[in-house]
Amino acid sequence: MASTVTATATPSDTFKCDQCLSGLHTCFICKLDDSNLVKCSYRDCGKYYHQACANTHPLTIYEDKKLHCPLHLCASCAKGDSKNEKAGVGKLFKCIRCPSAYHTGDFCIAAGSRIVSGCNIICGDHYHRDKKTASQHSHINVNWCFNCSLGGTLVCCETCPAAFHMECLKPEEKPSPDNVWFCNDCKYGVRPRYGDIVWVKLGSYRWWPSEICHPEHVPLNIQQKSHEIGEFAVHFLGSNDYNWVHRGRVFAFQDGDKGSKESQKHKNINKMYKLAIEQASEGYTQLTLIRENTDQQIAKICDSRPKRYKYIKSNLPIPPAKLGKVDVEEIQICDCKPEDHVLTTPAV
Ligand SMILES: [Zn+2]
Ligand SMILES: [Zn+2]
Ligand SMILES: [Zn+2]
Ligand SMILES: [Zn+2]
Ligand SMILES: [Zn+2]
Ligand SMILES: [Zn+2]
Ligand SMILES: [Zn+2]
Structure with missing residues (x-):
């Protein structure tokens, strides 16, 4: 260092x-x-x-x-x-x-x-697990394939819950035998962001539709709870519950996600879960609109900026400029001498 x-x-x-x-x-x-x-x-x-x-x-x-x-x-x-x-x-x-x-x-x-x-x-990648809350926060992978939703033998991402069948990965995405494997988002630095609608698994509870909240927008008692770099607050939709989680237990909610089948035992929780899914779908639609809007605004700024310059090895006309033809004999030579202070125009 x-x-x-x-x-x-x-x-x-x-x-x-x-x-x-x-x-x-x-x-x-x-x-x-x-x-x-x-x-x-x-x-x-x-x-x-x-x-x-x-x-x-x-x-x-x-x-x-x-x-x-x-x-x-x-x-x-x-x-x-x-x-x-x-x-x-x-x-x-x-x-x-x-x-x-x-x-x-x-x-x-x-x-x-x-x-x-x-x-x-x-950045959130520099997360050190706190021993006290370790069990709630340990990284966990889903037991279905992110591509086809079926179970079986899966390739698991090392840092987020993503998992895929080997045959559901593109050839360039397949893991090499001696390497740990990261999904594309983890490889590319695409991380959960504030406002994202996500699935979260807290402890041994089921995956729950949630919204990632900016720390300034969560209740004071949640703000004051101890948390590490890399942990962010989520609001469990359909409820008034919040908690600090880590990206090892969070993945993006997709349009049309319905979640797991309801168990018969817990009627109240089933009701909350249904509400949570509804709120997540609404939130997802709104968020998509806001992000598309912002993307368009940024695209406009990009278009109005001059393109980055490029080095060229020799002088070449860049279209629409053209190389003109010059007949050397037709160029009129002026009467100026290098030591002159006043330049004269050539006689016509
Ligand atoms: Zn190096
Ligand atoms: Zn230096
Ligand atoms: Zn960093
Ligand atoms: Zn699959
Ligand atoms: Zn990942
Ligand atoms: Zn640099
Ligand atoms: Zn950006």
Whole structure:
């Protein structure tokens, strides 16, 4: 890790930190020191990476052999596509511990992230399980396939409840034998967000339709309950109950979700569950509309901006400009001399 710099004199223009003096920097992904790292080419970014580490991240961009690290794209908007224009527009929250960034505001940021100062955050991925509440929070996978809804032998995501049949995964998504497996959302940095309608499993209760709440919008007694980075408050729909949960027990509610079959024993709970499903469907429809609206507004901003410039190797006309034909003999030569101060126009 970086050592502390003690200022013994006012830094002059040529001030360099220990890392720059020794040429030994820390890779922002694997946290190992190395002298053979690539620096992000964004001004003021200052992050270094092993080429191999940077290559593992879907939002790393190489343009003209220059590295653009993932800290310059909103992971929620990009959804794993580094060419998504919207993802690079506007101000971003940047995690100080890993290369994750989200648009500022409450819209894109991963639920459970902590704002440290200004645009610096510790994102929700840096979750350390508290021993007291461990059993309620341990990561759990569903026992059906997210693609076909049937049971059987499933490939389980390491960080969220997602599970799939091997044969329901696309060839490029299949796990390699010796590796732990992550679903696309987990791989791409797409995390639960505030306002999301989700399924939540608390302890041994059944999966329950819920809404992820911004911490400022939950009752005071819930706000005051102890919680860790990476935990966020959910409102169990159809009830007045709230609790802090972690993304290991949360997955997105989809249009048309009906939930599990009702058991005959608990009439009251069945009633609440039915209400919860209704509220979740309504909430989902509303949320989809709001998000589509915002997406359109951002798309408008993207369209009105000039396209990013590209380096060209030699001077070439870029359409609609054309290369004109010039007959050298027809060009009239002026009478100016290099030492003249007043330029004359050529005689017609
Ligand atoms: Zn330095
Ligand atoms: Zn590395
Ligand atoms: Zn960078
Ligand atoms: Zn975003
Ligand atoms: Zn992070
Ligand atoms: Zn399946
Ligand atoms: Zn996952």
